[in-house]
Amino acid sequence: MAELSWVRQYVILERAALRAQLQYRVNFWTTLMGGVAYQGTQLLFLGVLLGKFGLIAGWGFPEVAFVFAMRLASHAFYVVPFGALMRTDEMVRDGEFDRVLLRPVNPFLQLVTRWFPLMALGDALLGFGALAIFGWQAPVDWSATKLVYLILAVVCGGLVETGIQTVFCGLSFVATSTFSLRIFADNSITQFSGYPLTMFGRTTFYAFCTVFPMAFISFLPATVLLDRTDDVPLPVWLITASPLAGPIVFALSYAFFTKMMPRYTSPGS
Amino acid sequence: MSHVGTLRAFRGMTRAGTRSVLIYRGDLITGAATLVIQVALAIAVWRIVYGGRGPVDGVDVKTAVAYAAIAACLQSVLLPWQFSSLPMRIRNGQIATDLTRPLGLIWQILGQNLGVLLGRLPLGAIGLAVAAVLGALTLPPGWGAGLLALVATVGGALVAMLCNLIVSMVTFWTFEVGGPLIVYRFGSAFLSGSLIPLWFMPGWLRASVEWLPFQAQVYTPVSIYLGQTRGGEALALVGVQLVWVVVLAFLLELVWRRARHKVVVQGG
Numbered sequence: 046m047a048e049l050s051w052v053r054q055y056v057i058l059e060r061a062a063l064r065a066q067l068q069y070r071v072n073f074w075t076t077l078m079g080g081v082a083y084q085g086t087q088l089l090f091l092g093v094l095l096g097k098f099g100l101i102a103g104w105g106f107p108e109v110a111f112v113f114a115m116r117l118a119s120h121a122f123y124v125v126p127f128g129a130l131m132r133t134d135e136m137v138r139d140g141e142f143d144r145v146l147l148r149p150v151n152p153f154l155q156l157v158t159r160w161f162p163l164m165a166l167g168d169a170l171l172g173f174g175a176l177a178i179f180g181w182q183a184p185v186d187w188s189a190t191k192l193v194y195l196i197l198a199v200v201c202g203g204l205v206e207t208g209i210q211t212v213f214c215g216l217s218f219v220a221t222s223t224f225s226l227r228i229f230a231d232n233s234i235t236q237f238s239g240y241p242l243t244m245f246g247r248t249t250f251y252a253f254c255t256v257f258p259m260a261f262i263s264f265l266p267a268t269v270l271l272d273r274t275d276d277v278p279l280p281v282w283l284i285t286a287s288p289l290a291g292p293i294v295f296a297l298s299y300a301f302f303t304k305m306m307p308r309y310t311s312p313g314s
Numbered sequence: 315m316s317h318v319g320t321l322r323a324f325r326g327m328t329r330a331g332t333r334s335v336l337i338y339r340g341d342l343i344t345g346a347a348t349l350v351i352q353v354a355l356a357i358a359v360w361r362i363v364y365g366g367r368g369p370v371d372g373v374d375v376k377t378a379v380a381y382a383a384i385a386a387c388l389q390s391v392l393l394p395w396q397f398s399s400l401p402m403r404i405r406n407g408q409i410a411t412d413l414t415r416p417l418g419l420i421w422q423i424l425g426q427n428l429g430v431l432l433g434r435l436p437l438g439a440i441g442l443a444v445a446a447v448l449g450a451l452t453l454p455p456g457w458g459a460g461l462l463a464l465v466a467t468v469g470g471a472l473v474a475m476l477c478n479l480i481v482s483m484v485t486f487w488t489f490e491v492g493g494p495l496i497v498y499r500f501g502s503a504f505l506s507g508s509l510i511p512l513w514f515m516p517g518w519l520r521a522s523v524e525w526l527p528f529q530a531q532v533y534t535p536v537s538i539y540l541g542q543t544r545g546g547e548a549l550a551l552v553g554v555q556l557v558w559v560v561v562l563a564f565l566l567e568l569v570w571r572r573a574r575h576k577v578v579v580q581g582g
Binding site: 071072075076078079080082083086089090093094096097098101102164220222223224225226228229232233236237240244245246249 | 344362363364365496497501503504510519
């Protein structure tokens with residue numbers, strides 16, 4: 046397999062995974078709708094809440110909706126290529142990870158291509174749609190630089206989320222189940238990362254920048270685009286550099302994953 | 315099988331369901347810890363949203379905050395991510411063994427679901443305890459309301475289990491049920507009122523939601539507990555729950571009758 050680059054390996058395996066998922070037609074369409082429904086309910090929630098109360102911590106609907114859209118588009122960059130990480134627990138528990146170790150392909154690559162999360166396509170559909178609509182309506186003076194910054198922020202935000210999930214994969218080699226942690230990460234990011242995160246108080250905000258780096262997914266770069274960096278208790282250069290957190294978080298968590306992998310013990314042996 | 319035998323078999327399934335939750339201790343502990351964080355954040359969001367203003371649509375900040383906290387706990391118990399192993403059992407052929415058991419398949423699954431629900435009760439209790447510590451809980455307006463809320467919670471649990479099972483049954487036709495389950499899960503998270511109480515929804519949305527079984531799962535018990543729905547109106551909501559239980563049970567029987575002819579044992 047040495048002659049194939051990992052990108053090529055990824056493409057081949059991912060295509061096979063997608064084909065496997067597409068054989069269940071009804072499931073394909075309902076899952077696609079599931080993705081839209083899942084994220085759509087959040088948008089509906091924000092709409093109802095802001096429709097009733099006007100502002101959240103000084104942020105109005107166009108701003109909150111813009112952060113929501115950035116978050117969801119970022120989420121698509123995690124869940125479309127890497128969403129299969131969600132099922133690592135199962136593989137470790139059932140001993141299927143044995144097979145991964147036997148094949149001459151990078152184990153992480155095998156994990157992410159083992160199964161194609163169809164729902165991700167729904168997320169992507171709504172995410173990019175929302176970004177186009179709410180990006181247009183947001184109080185942002187768009188320029189080419191800002192557009193490039195937006196794209197960079199969205200892609201790097203996806204890497205932050207991938208990094209968080211990769212850490213859980215590393216943990217699953219020692220813990221029997223990390224399901225609750227994964228659901229927690231997914232739920233928290235879905236439910237709360239769209240809010241102006243500084244509203245939860247300084248300590249919680251700093252926790253969102255370090256322990257659980259949700260602030261980097263969309264909030265921090267969004268404050269740069271919305272010209273609201275004054276709301277954030279961090280230096281402006283640091284906020285502006287926030288997309289860099291994506292590759293950093295991902296690299297660190299991948300290192301953690303490879304360090305934990307030798308701890309895997311095959312069940313039933 | 316005699317009635318006693320049936321009951322004993324059902325209890326056995328329930329116990330197995332509870333054990334399937336309690337066996338993963340680490341998961342349960344992180345589940346509790348994460349529910350606590352979610353409850354705390356939900357409380358914070360509603361307090362910030364109100365930001366010192368008076369009642370909105372006749373609902374004050376205390377009631378809205380208590381609603382958010384209780385609904386989050388109730389949702390984690392009533393609407394768990396994985397309720398039953400039915401879809402998996404159909405996919406890998408284990409359904410063949412299930413069908414040969416003397417206890418009917420529906421009762422096996424309901425027993426197991428009830429077990430999962432009981433196993434998750436401590437989680438909900440921890441969430442509520444934290445909400446109480448954070449000063450987010452209020453007491454019901456009286457004994458009557460408290461008791462009726464309890465009855466409504468049982469009704470909500472029944473509606474939730476029946477809905478979940480009907481959706482899981484789709485696997486008999488499609489083999490994969492991830493999609494329908496997700497649509498159901500998030501549809502119900504919003505439509506049951508666990509994300510936002512029905513009283514804040516715009517008129518058109520509320521009117522449509524009232525025609526669906528989901529509000530019976532979360533909104534009905536919580537709004538009765540908080541005294542937002544009282545007297546005859548509260549009794550009517552519990553009555554609606556009862557109607558849904560009957561309708562859904564009938565629907566389940568109908569779906570199961572058709573599904574029985576669709577059973578394909580994979581890998582057999």
